[in-house]
Amino acid sequence: MRHVDEPEQAPPWRPELGPPPVVRTWPYGHAPGMLVLADSHWVYAVVRARHDYRDGRTVFHVAVDLGRDLTVRARFYRWPQQGLRWAHPGTAEGPESTSRD
Template sequence: MTNEVPEPERAAPWSAGDGPEPVVWTWPKNDRPALRVWSAGQWRYAPVLARQNWADGSVRYQVEVDLLGDTRVMVCLYQWPQPGLRTAHGSSVKPSRGVDEERQGDMPRPRPRRS
């Protein structure tokens, strides 16, 4: 009875009043894990951008997800676990702490020109 699944509640981003900064883990763009997010009556595929381990022991996932199925992708933060979140698949690589641009597949930053 999937109609009884509640939509997951979004989490607030970290702020200084929340205590120590969370430890953030990321994966390369070509091998991210993913969740399924229950939204607008369907399970939506949501690649994970980052996992946040908070000092209070809670875990939050930052995901990209098309919540309405209309191709508008949003970045959302969800505390794990919730009934409206499921694992879609894992990654074949271990995550790294912080953002490593080369592993993420972003364009490298230009080097400053010498005068």
């Protein structure tokens, strides 16, 4: 079996990094799901938002229980990474933009 590394978190946006990303969210109950590799296990995460940067980077904000202790944590992961996989698409027509551009 091939070794897969756990995903690295993306750093938060700061003004010195350039223009802010366009942020898109999904209606409650319609967000896509992602699998996150944590402690050698794939755990389910709800995608809360997608951040699209002008330089082409994409970062997903997810809610995930990394420790299997029922404590849901917010994490930001750059896409794509080996330790991230799609579980299912969102059920709404698409994300809604919350950008102020």
